[in-house]
Amino acid sequence: MSQQGVSANRLELLQIADAVAREKQIDRELVISAMEDAIQKAARARYGADSEIRAEIDPKTGETRLARLLRVVEEVEDDSTEISLEEARARNPEAEIDDYIAEPLPPLDFGRVAAQSAKQVIVQKVRQAERERQYEEYKDRIGEIVNGVIKRVEYGNVIVDLGRAEAIIRRDETLPREQFKYGDRVRAYIYDVRPETRGPQIFLSRTRPEFMAKLFMQEVPEIYDGVVEIKSVARDPGSRAKIAVVSHDSSIDPVGACVGMRGSRVQAVVNELQGEKIDIIQWSPDAATFIVNALAPAEVVKVVLDEEAERIEVVVPDDQLSLAIGRRGQNVRLASQLTGWDIDIMTEAEEAERRQKEFAERTQAFMDALDVDEVIAQLLASEGFASIEEIAYVELDEISGIEGFDEDTAQEIQDRAREYLERREAELDERRKELGVADAVAELPHLNTAMLVALGENDIKTVEDVADCAADDLLGYDERTEEGRQHIPGPLENFDLGREEAEDLIMRARVAAGWFTEEELEADRRAAEAQAEAEAAAEEDESEAKTVAEG
Structure with a gap:
């Protein structure tokens, strides 16, 4: 027993x-x-x-x-x-x-x-x-769309049963006005999996741009096959979105492929996203064209790009302003997110007013510096001269060729421009000395006296101070915060100084400060150039291989 x-x-x-x-x-x-x-x-x-x-x-x-x-x-x-x-x-x-x-x-x-x-x-x-x-099973599934059943809702956070694991959709990852109850089926995007002490936390989202991109991949065979590529997505979840697409096959229209017959494909995505309106936009390698497309449905008259600052000014007809900006700035904000550019929108009337203001300011500056009357100053401004420096060092016949000017008048104007610059240079150098900016800083490349004053006013006074800077410290930079993009100014941002020049200036200051030798600097430069060449060659090989594969 x-x-x-x-x-x-x-x-x-x-x-x-x-x-x-x-x-x-x-x-x-x-x-x-x-x-x-x-x-x-x-x-x-x-x-x-x-x-x-x-x-x-x-x-x-x-x-x-x-x-x-x-x-x-x-x-x-x-x-x-x-x-x-x-x-x-x-x-x-x-x-x-x-x-x-x-x-x-x-x-x-x-x-x-x-x-x-x-x-x-x-x-x-x-x-x-x-x-x-659970962690081993889901850690490699980040970036996938999963289906699950609502298990419970806690303080707006939704717990989803995926069958072999539990996941969470946090309140800020659900669409506005979206109501969930026990037993509902839900589709969402896995954006993170963490091995936490109480078990793997699988985080899902219905608001991320990647979720929309994956939904389009499920609905549009051309995207799944790689013929049509999604370049970028910008969303105002539950309200409106923009998606930029490009076709790698000239016979296929990427926008038409995403819209589908009578809008069936895009409508399936819209239904999943609770009626979120979606603008499908043709991507273009040309930034100006892409930005104009991204601002649809508004028409654009003219664009002015500042490539270094990734900022663009867009001029629209007066009656298109509200359409271009969108309700509460939605259209321009999404276009900016989609393209990665800061977009300033103005009407034709505002642009004309601004041009007139700039013309008046330039005229006044010429009158003050050259001691000439308004008519002569206006003639110089209307001929495209933007600064006293241009007038001082341009070929004489460019001034004498202006209607109503002769060679003597041109010579007098140019002499006055050079005298003004010499006076201003002496004043700036005096100010530089007052601020205590060392002579050794003045010997560094890429700097003029006005720049030295700007550095002194920002407490950068010695070679060591310059050596201690990064390019962003001198040129300013943009910082993304919850409130949007915030600009942190730099002392030299309003001067004609490029990033490469700023970096070279800092490196020269470090050599002068004894941080390393000229030979070490040259060796580093050669190594960087060799690496850049190797990366360019690798990219070229990859591009050729892709072309052969597609062929």
């Missing part, structure tokens, strides 16, 4: 292991290992916490074997953990000092407390194995 009871227990143990492995979708071996750990813990409580206990469960019969490991020593101090060499060799003739001898223990009769403790160990180990299994 006793033997039957033992067999039943053994069989029950294996049945439990199988059931847990099936339910939690983890390996049976992991469950049996967790049970062994639980028995070991209970045995330690019985035989002493210092004892080194080993438990083994036979995965075929369910038989449990317990053994205590005893370390072989010359002189036994604790017989619960140690065994003498003489006694060890009686059991195993090959035993040596510091070996371990396994001493079988009788089967453990679990008490209520020991059983409860063992259960906790098993639950903990199984839960840990389940977390690891």
Whole structure:
């Protein structure tokens, strides 16, 4: 009877292991290992916490074997953990000092407390194995769309059952006015998987641009096949979006492919996104063309690009201003996100007014600097002269060729321009000295006296101060914040100084400050050029390989 009871227990143990492995979708071996750990813990409580206990469960019969490991020593101090060499060799003739001898223990009769403790160990180990299994399964699925069933909603956060794991859609990753209730089916985009202490956190989103891109990939075979490529997506979730597409096959219209027959393809995406309006835009490698397309449905009359600052001025007809800007600035904001450019929109009337203002300011500047009357100053401004420097150093016939000017008048104007610049240079140099900007800074390349004054006014006064700067510190930079793009000004941003020149200026200052030698600077420059050439060659090879593959 006793033997039957033992067999039943053994069989029950294996049945439990199988059931847990099936339910939690983890390996049976992991469950049996967790049970062994639980028995070991209970045995330690019985035989002493210092004892080194080993438990083994036979995965075929369910038989449990317990053994205590005893370390072989010359002189036994604790017989619960140690065994003498003489006694060890009686059991195993090959035993040596510091070996371990396994001493079988009788089967453990679990008490209520020991059983409860063992259960906790098993639950903990199984839960840990389940977390690891979920993390391994989902960590490589970031970027996929998954389907799930709503399990519960907590403070606006939606818990989704994915079948083999649980995921969360945080409140800020759900569409506005979107209501979820228990049992609803939902589609979302996996944007992060983290192995946290309470289990892998699988984060889903329905608001990210990537979700829309993946939805289009599911609906548009040409995108899935790579014939049509999504270049960028900008969304105001639940309200409006813009998506830029380009075709790698001249016979396929990318916009038409995304719209589908009678709008069926785009409508499927719109329905999934709770009626979010989607503008599908033809991408262009030419920034101005792309930006004009992105501002659709508004018409654009003229664009002026500032490529270095990635800023563009767009002129629209007066009656198109509100359409171009959109409700609460939505259209221009999405166009800016889509293209990566800052977009300033103005009407034709505003542009004309601004041009008139610039003309008046330039006229006044010429009148003050050259001591000429308004008519002459206006003639110079209308001929395209933008600065006193241009007038001072241009070929004389460019001034004398202006209607109503002769050579003497032109020479007089040019002389006055040069005298003005000399006066201003002397004043600026005096100001530079007042500010304490060192003469050694004036010897650095790419700097004029006005720049030296600007540096001094920003407390950059020594070669070491310049050496300590980065290009952004001198030229200013844009920082993206929650409120939008914020500009951090630099002392030299209003001067004609490019990024490469600013970087060269800083490197020259570091050489002058003794940070490194001219030879080291030259070696670094050569290494950078070699790396740039290697990268360009690799890109060219990749492009050729792609062309061959497509061919």
